[in-house]
Amino acid sequence: MTYCLGLINRFGMVMGADSRTNAGVDYTSAYRKLFDYSLPGDRILILCTSGNLAITQAVLHQIDRDIQRDDGEHLHNIATMHEVATYIGGKVREMQEKDRPWLEKDGIDFQCNFLLGGQIKGEPHQELYLIYPQGNFIQATKETPFLQIGETKYGKPLLDRTITYDTPLEAMAKCALLSIDSTMKSNISVGPPINLTMVEANHFSVRHTLQLRLGDPYLAKMRSLWESYVRQAFESMPNVEWEANQIDSGEDVLID
Amino acid sequence: MTYCLGLINRFGMVMGADSRTNAGVDYTSAYRKLFDYSLPGDRILILCTSGNLAITQAVLHQIDRDIQRDDGEHLHNIATMHEVATYIGGKVREMQEKDRPWLEKDGIDFQCNFLLGGQIKGEPHQELYLIYPQGNFIQATKETPFLQIGETKYGKPLLDRTITYDTPLEAMAKCALLSIDSTMKSNISVGPPINLTMVEANHFSVRHTLQLRLGDPYLAKMRSLWESYVRQAFESMPNVEWEANQIDSGEDVLID
Incomplete structure (x- = not known):
């Protein structure tokens, strides 16, 4: 399994990913899932991947071969983020066309998803896309300024409660890290190293990158601190008011 | 969708459930999913249901018919909780045998899960079971003193962080309510009324029951209070320490 997320708002963009890949529970390994295709000074392009590893690697x-050949459109000469998303969706479709019949025969999952975040000089703001296995895509908006791929559920309640279009950039980074850590705690198939990248809006170089490895003391410190704060929050909550909300006996009971 | 959970430890047991049932997103309705089959003074038996509504109702x-006929084993005369779980698993198998071929033909999901919590006089402690669509079951243990069915992921991080075998009973109830509310916030297919039941260990009557309906001001108060505490916890966390954990450029990069 995998967990990747992208957060984007008026101040900038944060993207993060775990690194665990598994074929069943008895074969897990670490593969990087966050890739920086930026061209400093001209464009920021960050990609995260989930799903079938053979397909995402292909x-x-x-993408890499097109950049090296430089004889057609590629990630370093396409003019808009929307066109970059279309280009990557096209590559996904090519690979699906080539490999899917072979995978389908043996019942192997051929799904893959990409997050694409960035900004190209001349465009008014950063953009964040989720590209589906079918090659089409959606874009993050002001109303829901984040997108997730992979094991998305454990880490979503924290995003729902803290992230808005006006959240400061450093708070978004903190939230991304805690969202990944919550997912790792509840699902063993999501694991370190964690990669995290932060880019300010209208800046064309990456502001910060970070990698946290298995057993990293900083990661352990953040987890234990967060757990103690969550427990404090929990303890501050009043107990359930049973009396005021008591059920009338038999009411709404299907079988009685 | 559905979210039900049971928590059990040295002090007692809490069980809770939402009430939303949907056939697609365009047909949702409210059905109770928490049922009290206790025989006060003799036994506590609480059931929660998820999955195909026709099968769980059947x-x-x-179960109800067997109690009324009273000419064989039923929920009010079986001697142990383990045998009650076996009995319910048997009923699930009967219904699966009867209906599954008809549902399978039309690609309809025939899965259903039950939570069973309680204690029968003469037994040393309360027990909590999860009964699978196949009729077999697992039991909650001291190490993981809770079980969930339905949409389990959004509400699990809070359980993982707060519930142990030594958590006071009122705190377990509070945690169950917040876990259900977190799930409702992140998944629209889980919804009120919420039913919640609390039983002390070695007590053979239900201590508290509660029902919270759609738009209940108490539920709204609890949610907004919890959100403000979670945000406080989040704001108390230090920002990400980028510098100390900076990635060496190119390291671990698959494609460069």
């Missing part, structure tokens, strides 16, 4: 290989 | 009907 798509990245195609 | 199983409950069978």
Whole structure:
């Protein structure tokens, strides 16, 4: 499994990913899932991947080959983020066309998802896309300024409660890290190293990158601190008011 | 969708459930999913249900009919909780045998899960079971003193962080309510009324029951209070320490 997320708002963008890949529970390994295709000074392009590793690696290989050949459109000459998303969706479709019949025969999951975040000089603001296995895509908006791929559920309640279009950039980074850590705690198939990247709006170089490895003392410190704060929050809550909300006996009971 | 959970430890047991049932997103309705089959003074038996509503209702009907006929084993004369779980698993298998071929033909999901919590006089402690659509079951243990069915992921991080075998009973109830509310916030297919029941260990009558309906001001108060405490906890966390954990450029990069 995988957990990747992107957060974007008026102040900038944060993208993060775990690194655990598994084929069943008895074969897990670490593969990087966050890739920086930026061209400093001209464009920021961050990609995160989830799903079938052979397919996502093949798509990245195609992307890379096109940049090296430089004889057609590629990630370093396409003019808008929307076109970059279309280009990557096209690569996904090519790989699906090529490999899917072979995978389908043996019942192997051929799904893959990409997050694409960035900004190209001349465009008014950063953009964040989720590209589906079918090659089409959606874009994050002011109303829901984040997108997730992979094991998305454990880490979503914290995002729902803290992230808005006006959240400061450093708070978004903190939230991304805690969202990944919550997912790791509840699902063993999501694991370190964690990669995290932060880019200010209208800046064309990455502001910060970070990698936290297995057993990293900083990660352990953040987790234990967060757990103690969550427990404090929990203890501050009043107990359940049973009396005021008592059920009338038998009411709404289907079988009586 | 559905979210039900049971928590059990040295002090007692809490069980809770939402009430939303949907056939697609365009047909939702409210059905109770928490049922009290206790025989005060002799036994506590609380059931929660998830999955195919026709199958879970049919199983409950069978359970009820057996109690009324009183000419064989039923929920009010079986001697141990383990045998009650076996009995319910048997009813699930009967219904699956009867209906599954008809549902399978039309690609309809025939899965259903039950939580069973309680204690029968003469037994040393309360027990909590999760009964699978296949009729077999697992039991909650001291190490993981809770079980969930339905949409389990959004509400699990809070349980993982707060519930142990030594958590006071009132705190377990509070945690169950917040876990259900977190799930409702992140998944629209889980919704009120919420039912919650609390039973002390070695007590053979239900200590508290509660029902919270859609738009209940108490539920709204609890949610907004919890959100403000979670935000406080989040704001208390230090910002990400980027510098100390900076990635070496190119390190671990698959494609460069």
